[in-house]
Amino acid sequence: MSAKTVIEEKLQGLFNPERLILMDESERHAGHFHEPNAPEITHLRVRIVSSQFEGMSRIARHRAVNEALQEEIAAGLHALAIEAAAPGEATRW
Numbered sequence: 001m002s003a004k005t006v007i008e009e010k011l012q013g014l015f016n017p018e019r020l021i022l023m024d025e026s027e028r029h030a031g032h033f034h035e036p037n038a039p040e041i042t043h044l045r046v047r048i049v050s051s052q053f054e055g056m057s058r059i060a061r062h063r064a065v066n067e068a069l070q071e072e073i074a075a076g077l078h079a080l081a082i083e084a085a086a087p088g089e090a091t092r093w
Helices: 003-015 058-068 070-074
Strands: 019-024 043-049 079-085
Touching (some): 003 043, 058 070
16 A cells, blocks of 8 residues: 555544545655655645534644554654644635
Protein backbone atom coordinates (compact mmCIF):
# COMPACT_ATOMS: atom_id res chain seq x y z
CA MET A 1 0.00 0.00 0.00
CA SER A 2 1.39 3.44 -0.90
CA ALA A 3 2.23 6.02 1.76
CA LYS A 4 -0.42 8.33 0.34
CA THR A 5 -3.07 5.62 0.68
CA VAL A 6 -2.04 4.92 4.28
CA ILE A 7 -2.27 8.63 5.14
CA GLU A 8 -5.61 8.98 3.36
CA GLU A 9 -7.10 6.00 5.19
CA LYS A 10 -5.80 7.29 8.53
CA LEU A 11 -7.31 10.76 8.02
CA GLN A 12 -10.58 9.27 6.72
CA GLY A 13 -10.84 7.06 9.79
CA LEU A 14 -10.02 9.77 12.32
CA PHE A 15 -11.84 12.78 10.87
CA ASN A 16 -14.56 11.31 8.63
CA PRO A 17 -14.12 14.29 6.29
CA GLU A 18 -16.68 15.39 3.75
CA ARG A 19 -13.76 16.48 1.58
CA LEU A 20 -10.13 15.33 1.63
CA ILE A 21 -7.43 16.17 -0.87
CA LEU A 22 -3.85 14.98 -0.45
CA MET A 23 -1.25 16.60 -2.66
CA ASP A 24 2.18 14.98 -2.71
CA GLU A 25 4.53 17.92 -3.28
CA SER A 26 7.73 15.95 -2.72
CA GLU A 27 8.87 16.21 -6.34
CA ARG A 28 8.79 20.02 -6.17
CA HIS A 29 11.24 19.95 -3.26
CA ALA A 30 13.54 17.12 -4.31
CA GLY A 31 16.57 19.40 -4.56
CA HIS A 32 16.70 20.57 -0.96
CA PHE A 33 15.93 17.46 1.08
CA HIS A 34 18.93 15.15 0.79
CA GLU A 35 18.06 12.22 3.01
CA PRO A 36 19.34 8.90 1.64
CA ASN A 37 16.56 6.99 3.42
CA ALA A 38 13.81 9.51 2.74
CA PRO A 39 10.26 8.18 2.83
CA GLU A 40 8.06 7.99 -0.24
CA ILE A 41 6.41 11.31 0.67
CA THR A 42 8.54 14.09 2.18
CA HIS A 43 6.27 17.09 1.46
CA LEU A 44 2.51 16.83 1.73
CA ARG A 45 -0.37 19.30 1.48
CA VAL A 46 -3.58 18.21 3.24
CA ARG A 47 -6.86 19.90 2.40
CA ILE A 48 -9.58 18.62 4.69
CA VAL A 49 -13.14 19.60 5.59
CA SER A 50 -14.53 17.85 8.66
CA SER A 51 -17.28 18.54 11.17
CA GLN A 52 -14.74 17.65 13.85
CA PHE A 53 -13.10 21.01 13.22
CA GLU A 54 -16.21 22.98 14.18
CA GLY A 55 -15.41 25.37 17.01
CA MET A 56 -11.67 24.66 16.81
CA SER A 57 -9.08 27.35 16.20
CA ARG A 58 -6.79 27.09 13.20
CA ILE A 59 -3.94 26.06 15.49
CA ALA A 60 -6.04 23.34 17.15
CA ARG A 61 -6.98 21.97 13.72
CA HIS A 62 -3.34 21.86 12.68
CA ARG A 63 -2.37 20.17 15.92
CA ALA A 64 -5.06 17.53 15.40
CA VAL A 65 -3.81 16.69 11.90
CA ASN A 66 -0.17 16.76 13.04
CA GLU A 67 -1.00 14.39 15.89
CA ALA A 68 -2.81 12.06 13.50
CA LEU A 69 0.29 11.92 11.30
CA GLN A 70 2.93 11.81 14.04
CA GLU A 71 4.08 8.36 12.92
CA GLU A 72 4.67 9.59 9.37
CA ILE A 73 6.42 12.73 10.64
CA ALA A 74 8.71 10.63 12.84
CA ALA A 75 9.47 8.45 9.81
CA GLY A 76 10.61 11.42 7.73
CA LEU A 77 7.61 13.41 6.47
CA HIS A 78 9.61 16.62 6.21
CA ALA A 79 6.94 19.24 5.54
CA LEU A 80 3.20 19.23 6.10
CA ALA A 81 0.96 22.03 4.83
CA ILE A 82 -2.52 21.85 6.34
CA GLU A 83 -5.65 23.58 5.09
CA ALA A 84 -8.42 22.52 7.46
CA ALA A 85 -11.99 23.77 7.58
CA ALA A 86 -15.33 22.91 9.09
CA PRO A 87 -18.33 22.34 6.78
CA GLY A 88 -19.74 25.59 5.48
CA GLU A 89 -16.55 27.56 5.98
CA ALA A 90 -15.06 29.28 2.98
CA THR A 91 -12.00 27.66 1.46
CA ARG A 92 -9.68 28.88 -1.28
CA TRP A 93 -9.77 25.44 -2.89
